[in-house]
Amino acid sequence: MSENHDILLIGCGNPLRRDDGVGWRAAQWFEENADKRPIHIITCHQLTPDLAEDLSRVRLVIFVDAREGSRPGRLSCDEVRPLPLESTAFTHDLSPSQLLAYAEILYKKSPKAFLVTIEGEDYRFGESFSEKVASQIPAMIRLIENLLDQSL
C-alpha cells in the first residue's frame, strides 16, 4: 500500500450474484476515478484476516457491501467499531467489526470505519443489478464521496 494512501475502501461481495456485487461496483467507480482521491481500493468476496494489516495502516476504512433486508434499495451508512468474536463460530470470513478487532489486537491500531450498504433484492446469478439497487448506486457513490470529503 502506498504511503500516500491513508484511506481504504473495501468492496465486498460476489459480482456474479447480481445485487451482491454492489460493493465491487463502488470499488470499480473509485478505481476508475482514483486520480481524484488518494485512496487504496480492495475488492474481495469476503473479509479475511490478512486484511487486518491493511486496516492497521490507514486512518479511515469504508466497507461497501450488499445487505439483506425487507426494503430493497435502502441505502445505509453505519459507523463500525471493533467487536471481538464471542463464540467459536469463526469461518473463513469476518465481519467488519471483527476485522477491526483483529487489527486492534494484533497491530494495536484500529481505524475509524464505516459500513455502507444497499439492501439487495436479487441474488441470483448475473452481473446486472436489480432496478431498486441500480437506482441507488449514484446516491451510494455520493455518500462515500461525502465520507471522504469529511476525512480529507
Place this chain on the structure above:
Amino acid sequence: MAKQLVIDPVTRIEGHAKITLQLNEDGRVEDAMFHVTQFRGFEKLCEGRPFTEMPSLMARICGICPVSHLMSSSKACDAVMAVSIPETAANLRRVMNLAQFVQSHALSFFHLCSPDLMLGMDADPGDRNIFGMMAKFPELTQNGVRLRKFGQQVIEWLGGKRIHPAWVVPGGVNEPLSTELRDRILEQIPDMLSIIKKTLEQYKRSLEGYHEETRTFANFPSLFMALVNPQNEFAHYDGKLRFVDGSGRIVADGIEANQYSDYIAEAVEPWTYLKFPYYKPIGYPDGIYRVGPLARLNVIENCGSPLANQEWAEFRSLGRGVVLSSFHYHYARLIEIVYSLEKIQMILDDPKILNKHVRAHAGVNNLEGVGISEAPRGTLIHHYKVNEDGLMTHANLIIATGHNNLAMNRGVLQVARHYVDNKKLKEGMLNRVEAVVRAFDPCLSCSTHAVGKMAFQIQLRDAGGLIVDEIQRH
C-alpha cells in the same frame, strides 16, 4: 432408545454443513453423515458462454481459492485450443498457483485450525478461537497474517489489479514478468521461509499432545490421489494422476487429464448436495480415496526442493509406507508451504522467467478439453465441451472437497464412535467431530457450486427421528 446427534453448522470451514450422528439403543454412535446444505450450480451457468471467458468466470466460484479455478480452467481451455503453452507462461502460472498454496494453507492452519492445535481441543470454547490465539500466541498469529499476505500479494502483483484480474488466460498469461516484480517477490522469500520453519518446529513439538487424535482422526487405509511429475515429485500445476493404496503401493499411474473419467465416477446421495467421487475400478462406496496435502505427500517419492525434502522424509517416517491419519493434513500443509516458497524461489531464480513469449494463440481445435491441477485442498478437475463456435455446451467440475467426501464421512464416524458418548456429552467431544472435518479444510462453496457463512449443527434424534438435543452455531 436410539437417538441421533446433529452438529449444525460445522464451524471454521468454508460453506454450510451439518453432521448427523445416529445413536443405537445403547447410546453409542452407530452411523454418521456429513451433510453439505448449500447448492450453487456454476456448471449450469457456464452453458452458452464463450470458452475463453471460463477462466475469469470460474475464478468467481470461490473467494478463497480463485487461482486454483483459474489454473484448471485455463488448462482445459488450452486443451480446447490444442496448444502447448510457452514454458515461461507455464512457470508464471506455477508461481501464482504456489502463492495460492501459501495463502490458503496459512489461512487454514493459522486462522482456522490453530485454536484447536495450539490451545487444545478441550479449551474453553470462549477462548478457543482466533482471538484466543492472538492473546496467547500473538507472534504466531501475526506470522500467519504475514504468510497469507505474502501469498495474496504475489497473486495481486502478478494479476496486475485486484478488480477482475485477467492475467491467466487460455494459451498462457497476458503479460510477461518484469525484473522489478521478480525481485520484489524474491526479496520476501527468506523472511517467509524463516516464519514457516519456526512454525513447523513449534507444531512438531505440539504433536506430542495429540496422540489420541492422531490415532482416531480419519485414520484408516484408503487410496490417495494426486498429480506427480516424471521425477515422482510434487506437480501442483501439472503432471499425471497417480493412485496409491493404504500401503503405498501404486495402483494406477500416468493417468492423463482426459482419462480421468476411466478412474473416477461420482455418486449422489439424497441427504447432501456434495457428490461422492469414487475410484471406479473398485466401485461405490468402497472406492474411497483422499486428495490434498496428505495425499500429495503420500504419492510422491520426493518433493523437489531441499528443505521440503528433509521435512517430507521425517513426515513419511510417521507411517508404514504412507501416512494414514488425516490429523496429519495439518502437518502436510506446513510442509507444502515450505515447498511452495522454495519452488517460487527456484522458478524466479531462472533468468528464463523474464522471457517475453508468454502466450499461444489459437481458436477451437478440440470440442472437448480437460484441465487438472492441484488446488490447496486437492485435485481440481475442469472438463469442458464446446461447439464449433467455441460456446460452452457442458461443464463438469470435480472439486477437491468432493474427492474427500467419502473419507470425511468415514472420518466423522470414526471420531464420533471414539469420542461421543450419549450419556455424558461434552463440548470437547463435539469439537473433535468438527475438527476432523476441519483437518480436510473443506471448501464447500467451491464443492457445491452459496454465498454465505459456514454454519454447523449437531442434533440428537431418537429412533423415531425426533430431535431430542441440538447445538447450533452461526
